[in-house]
Amino acid sequence: MSVKTAQSIESFVALLKRDLLLASRHFSEVVQPLLFFTMAVMLFPLGVGPDAELLRIIAAGILWVAALFASSSVLDKMFREDFEDGALEYLLLSPTPLPLLVIAKCLAHWLTTGLPLVFIAPLLGLLLNLSFEAVPLLVLSLLVGTPTISFVGAVGVGLTVGLRRGGVLLTLLVLPLYVPVLIFATGAVQAASQGAHAYGHLLILLSMLVLATTLTPFAAASALRISAEMN
Amino acid sequence: MELNSIFQCQKLNVERDDRILLDNLSFDCTPGSLTQITGANGSGKTTLMRTLAGLRPVTVGKITWQGIPIKEQREVYHQDLLFLGHSSGIKLSLTCIENLQWMLALCGQSQTKATIGSVLQLVGLGGFESNLARTLSAGQRRRVALAMLWLRQAKIWILDEPYTSIDVSGVDLVKDKVMEHLSHRGLVILSTHHGLNMTADQVINL
Numbered sequence: 001m002s003v004k005t006a007q008s009i010e011s012f013v014a015l016l017k018r019d020l021l022l023a024s025r026h027f028s029e030v031v032q033p034l035l036f037f038t039m040a041v042m043l044f045p046l047g048v049g050p051d052a053e054l055l056r057i058i059a060a061g062i063l064w065v066a067a068l069f070a071s072s073s074v075l076d077k078m079f080r081e082d083f084e085d086g087a088l089e090y091l092l093l094s095p096t097p098l099p100l101l102v103i104a105k106c107l108a109h110w111l112t113t114g115l116p117l118v119f120i121a122p123l124l125g126l127l128l129n130l131s132f133e134a135v136p137l138l139v140l141s142l143l144v145g146t147p148t149i150s151f152v153g154a155v156g157v158g159l160t161v162g163l164r165r166g167g168v169l170l171t172l173l174v175l176p177l178y179v180p181v182l183i184f185a186t187g188a189v190q191a192a193s194q195g196a197h198a199y200g201h202l203l204i205l206l207s208m209l210v211l212a213t214t215l216t217p218f219a220a221a222s223a224l225r226i227s228a229e230m231n
Numbered sequence: 232m233e234l235n236s237i238f239q240c241q242k243l244n245v246e247r248d249d250r251i252l253l254d255n256l257s258f259d260c261t262p263g264s265l266t267q268i269t270g271a272n273g274s275g276k277t278t279l280m281r282t283l284a285g286l287r288p289v290t291v292g293k294i295t296w297q298g299i300p301i302k303e304q305r306e307v308y309h310q311d312l313l314f315l316g317h318s319s320g321i322k323l324s325l326t327c328i329e330n331l332q333w334m335l336a337l338c339g340q341s342q343t344k345a346t347i348g349s350v351l352q353l354v355g356l357g358g359f360e361s362n363l364a365r366t367l368s369a370g371q372r373r374r375v376a377l378a379m380l381w382l383r384q385a386k387i388w389i390l391d392e393p394y395t396s397i398d399v400s401g402v403d404l405v406k407d408k409v410m411e412h413l414s415h416r417g418l419v420i421l422s423t424h425h426g427l428n429m430t431a432d433q434v435i436n437l
Contacts, residue, residue, distance in 0.1 A: 007339035014336030018325070025324040086318025092286060094337045095310040101337075229287050 011096040012104045019108030029077070034116045037070035041124045052129045059128035060189035063138060064145075067117050068178050071146060075153040075174065076160075076167050078109045079224065083161045083231075092228055099217035102158075102224070106150045106217070114146030134193035137202075141185040144205045151212035152177050158223030162230050181208060236261045238387060238418055240283070243292035247278050256292070258435055260420065262386075263413050265429070268422040270437030276422045277317060279437065280391040283420060284314040296387070310339065313385035315393055319376035323365040327351055327375050330364055335382055342382050350381040354404060369396045377401070380408050387418045394423055402428070 044062045082088040156174040160166030188201035236259035245253040252275030281287045301308045354374045
C-alpha cells in the first residue's frame with residue numbers, strides 16, 4: 001500500500017471519527033429525526049381512522065414517506081456547519097481526494113440519522129398492523145435505502161450550502177430524486193406482506209445504492225468546490 | 232521571471248461577483264522569501280489569497296507551483312500548502328487536541344498527543360488542552376488554529392490576516408515562527424493591515 005493510500009485512509013477515518021464524536025456531543029440532534037419519524041407515523045392512524053385493515057395496506061407507504069421526510073429534514077446539516085465555521089476549507093485543501101472525504105461525511109451522516117430509523121421502524125410497523133412477514137423486508141429496505149438517501153442528498157447539500165436559506169430549496173431539489181427508492185422500497189414491503197418474493201425489489205434498491213455510493217461523491221465534491229468558490 | 236522561483240503568479244485576473252478586483256497581477260516567490268499583500272478593506276486581499284490557495288478558480292492567468300499550474304497538480308500543491316483563512320475551522324464542541332488531530336489528519340499528517348500538547352503550551356494554551364473550544368476566547372481559538380504552523384509540515388504558507396484577534400505576545404510568537412520557516416527555505420505569503428514588524432522581500436499593494 002502506497003504512502004498516499006495510507007494517508008487517504010487515515011484522513012477518511014479521522015473525518016468519520018470527528019463527525020461521530022460531534023454527533024455524540026450533540027445527542028439531541030441525533031434524536032430529533034428519530035422523534036420526527038415516530039411522530040409522523042403515529043399521526044396517520046389518528047388521521048385516517050383506526051381501521052386495522054386499511055392501516056395494514058398503507059403501512060409500508062406511510063413508513064417510507066415518513067422516513068424520507070425525517071432524513072431530508074436533517075440533510076442540510078451534513079455540510080452546513082463545516083461551511084459556516086470554515087472547516088470545509090480543510091476538506092477542500094486536503095491532499096486526500098475530496099470524493100473520498102465526501103463518502104466519510106455521508107457515512108457519518110447515515111450512521112447518525114438513517115441507521116437509527118432502521119432500528120425503530122419494526123416497532124412502528126407493528127403499530128400500523130404491518131404483517132410479521134413484512135417486517136424483515138421493511139428493515140432490509142430501510143437498511144439499503146436510507147444510505148442512498150444520504151448519498152444522493154449530499155449532492156443537493158453541496159449545491160445549496162452556499163445559499164443563506166437553502167433548506168427548503170434543498171428539499172425541493174432532492175425529494176424527486178428519492179422517488180425510485182420510494183417505489184421499490186414500498187414495493188418490496190408490500191410484496192412481502194402479500195407473501196410474494198421481494199428479492200427483485202431489494203436487488204434494484206441495492207443497485208441504486210451501488211450507483212449512489214460510486215457516482216454521487218464525485219458530483220457532491222464538484223458541487224462543494226463550486227459553493228466554496230462563491231464564498 | 233527569476234530563475235529559482237518556485238511559486239509564480241502570471242497575469243492573474245481576480246474577479247468577484249462580476250467585478251474585476253485585480254487585473255494583470257504578476258509576481259514570483261523564491262524559497263525563503265516573504266511576500267506581503269497589503270491593501271485597503273475591499274481591495275481583494277482575501278479573494279486573492281483564496282485564489283492563490285486554490286479555493287477559487289483561476290479564470291485568466293496562471294498560478295504555478297514548482298513550474299506546474301496548481302490546477303493540474305491539486306493534490307501535490309495542497310500537500311505542500313498550509314493555508315490559514317479568516318475562519319479558523321475550529322469545532323466548538325471538540326477539545327483543542329481533538330481539533331488539531333482532525334485538522335492534521337485531513338492534511339495527511341499526524342502528531343502524538345504529547346507533541347500537540349507541547350505546541351499548545353508554546354502558543355499559550357497550556358492547561359487548556361482538554362477544554363472544549365467553546366469555552367475559549369476568540370483570541371485563544373485563533374491560537375489553536377495558529378498551532379498548525381508548528382505541527383504541520385508544509386513548504387508554502389498562505390496566511391490571510393494571521394494577526395486577527397491575537398494579542399502582542401501572540402503576534403511576536405507568529406512572527407518568530409514565520410522567520411524560522413523562512414530560514415528553512417520555506418515560502419510565506421501573508422496579508423495584513425497591521426504593521427508587519429519584519430522586512431518583507433516584496434510587498435504587493437492592491
